[in-house]
Amino acid sequence: MDPNNGSVVDDMLQEMMEITAQNLITIEVDDHYKFIKQLGKGKYGQVTLVIHRQKGTPMALKLLPKTLTKRQNFLYEYCVALSLSSHPNIIGMFGIAFESTEHYGFLYEVALQKDLISIIKPTEGVPEAIAKVCTKQLVSALEFIHSRGLVYRDVKPENVLLFGPNCQRIKLTDFGLTRPKGTLLKLVSGVIPYTAPELSNTQNGEAVPIDFTLDAWAFGVLLFCLLTGFFPWEKTLSSDPFFDDFIVWQETGSEEQLAWHWKKLTSEAMDMLKNLMALNPLNRSPVSKALWYLDYPWRVDNWK
Template sequence: MARGNEESANGSWKKQVDDIKKIFELKEILGTGAFSEVVLAQERSTGKMYAVKCIPKKALRGKESSIENEIAVLRKIKHENIVALEDIYESPNHLYLIMQLVSGGELFDRIVERGFYTEQDASALIKQVLDAVNYLHSLGIVHRDLKPENLLYYNQDESKIMISDFGLSKMEGAANDIMSTACGTPGYVAPEVLAQKPYSKAVDCWSIGVISYILLCGYPPFYDENDSKLFEQILKADYEFDSPYWDDISDSAKDFISNLMLKNPEKRFTCDQALLHPWIAGDTALRKNIHESVSRQMKKNFAKAKWRQAFNATAVIRHMKRLQLGSSLGSSIDSTQHRNQNQTPAPIKSQSVDVSSISHKDYASQRGSGAKEKRCTRPSTVTTIITGSK
């Protein structure tokens, strides 16, 4: 297949096609988003399988910059741990992104299915993520939505992790722009993003810290059924290594996470620093099997395929104002709303994860009684926050 990554003589990087079905046999739908669907497709000329992201042009009206941003990011990237954009086609009614097919399933699903899982396994997973994100950062790209759902296995046989979904990615410093949009998924997003302060690639390092935390215990570091309390925890970087779940985890692992989940982004580990930490580069990751406890918590705390939901910017801003996170956040939201009050809001992609509510009182009672398990199961939906265009 002739690749569409190179621009044609007229400057267009999209190939014109009347009917994509002439080139690909479209099979089952792999997933759906706010304004697109991903379809398994087989190239007729070679028999090779791809994932084709099909985007109706009518759904792009008012969101052209978002998809153009994703394409611009994907076209710059070539890394073994990042899902590749292979080609781009355009028909009269659709835009088609021909993506590398990744078939190994989601990160948590594979861990749960395993019978043996250790700190060393978690360390090897995070090293791959760090390598890929470090590569992105070297290109000036900030992912901004790193989370387990966006970490996929390449296939069923290999342990290679692939980073996907660049819909919220941003070129750092593009057009002298300062990143300040509150976007991402709150359970994984850095405090400075949620507070709508200017931020940088350090936000990705925070997210990697959150993912590392979950990989070692099976539950998220921030949790509350009440969104405002959840946000307050994140803004304060208020998390713990609770007993008994962290009793058998190494001090090195805790130190690694603590340096990634620092409230101050200037003091937070960069990817380069994290890659040099003994838990990643050395031999401090323990070999003890922690599969039983971690997989049990993952199954309790992460519901599958319940995180897609669409919102518009105005509705999200109103939601955040109701939470009353503080005067600085409120004034920032007010100014955003003022800038957008004469604009017609366009629907945008949003995601949520179902996270079981856990309270610190639960852990206190466990420590006092010696009980090994006490978990609340009532789900709390945590929605993605996107409040601007930067």
């Protein structure tokens, strides 16, 4: 079985979804779980800290309104997360999925230490040692996802949950955008810093087959944020002057026009990011290439 074969992955997930659908319980959430506080809210759902009324177990509850969520999409996100949850750097699942009158829902372990974005200081980032600890764990998680033939598609600090001080344990969460490698996708929302340029240029409606290189690009952007406290650009379009300067650097090797916050980085760190964020996805290095740079300094001032 080839883990890179998208059709095989689809078949496995389809079977999991069918079994989950057959065993989906119907409950009213308040009968079983006590709401404590909201942990996060997105366009299509919310995550809440709850306590199981009988067992007293704290849990994170993700609720997706039925008015905004297709049943198949809910089953897909839950089954992807469940299939990946054995990895130590991916959120653990309780194996509980249900529907209520108004919502679909599932439960996973709660991160009381918040997320990675909460410790990134604007204009500073995080200490280099913490950036490297995060790098090792994120590479491990992303490689595991890729080994299953899946592209995560949502690498960003908000989706990296903290389980301990100084990022000793971090875990990826939120698999609503994860799809099998080779899936044809169009750019469905606006261009953001994490959007790889090959997707940014599909605004006229054509679809492109997705690849692990999408995650490598977003991982490079995340590392830049950790090391500098800035996004490298707002949009991966040539109309963004910061991204346009990056294109010049990639194509000519000239660093003269790069924005000043790149000057915080050592030549090794810049080489790492240049490889992870190669403009041509065929030339982009896998996420594991970042491990090669761990023994080199990443920041010129070596702030610790």
